[in-house]
Amino acid sequence: MTAHATDYAWLETEEFAPILEAYCLTMVEGLSGAELLRRFGAVPGRRVTGIQEVLEAWERYEDGDCDADEALHGREDEALMVVAVVELDGWAVALEVNGYLGTTWELLPGLAEGTRLVSHFRNVNAVDHFHWQEGERNRLHFEPLFPAERDGSDADAVAELLAKVGFDVSAADDRDIERTTTAAFALGEELTGLRLTPEWLRTAEFVIGYAPEP
Helix, strand or coil, rough: CCCCCHHHHHCCCCCCHHHCCEEEEEECCCCCCCHHHHHCCEEEEEEEHHHHHHHHHHHHHHHCCCCHHHHHHHCCCCCEEEEEEEEEECCEEEEEECCCCCEEEEEHHHHHCCEEEEEEEEEECCCCCEEEEECEEEEEEEEECCCCCEECCCCCCHHHHHHCCCCCCCCCCCCCCHHHHHHHHHHHHHHHCCCCHHHHHHCCCEEEEEHHHH
């Protein structure tokens, strides 16, 4: 059965709303969490359990609490971004709260070197991007708010899949844009085979990394 945007409606609940509002999710096949952090250029820090502790780690760093993690000692003057990494079913998964590194064109080829990557991002201003990348090859890129406007080698071939997961792929001004973000999660599942669940996000053991801003 094809994943659908409604399968991720739980992201709209109060518990997970901070993720849905501003996040970046990056999934890279066949890598360890340590290798994905290395590709981000990140310094690995402490381990945390569950999304609430990931949010707390981000908040403490944003508040300037450099004593929150020994990995930050001596790096107080650096511009860093928090990347929480975990392994799931043969993939390394990076979650950024209010981040964007996994969808930056400068980093994508290195993150996907020798393998494939799916990443998607949204910020508080509803700017969003979705990427499906293999090494230096852009297979698919589009903005979930504008799914009719796509580029990449598979941009035309995925039109039917986009509709199945819940995107309104028309270019009409009155198209349905209510489920574009949850549809991005459903599309990510279809392309990777990874289904994210509330229970997994509550119990997964993440390594907090600190990556330089590009």
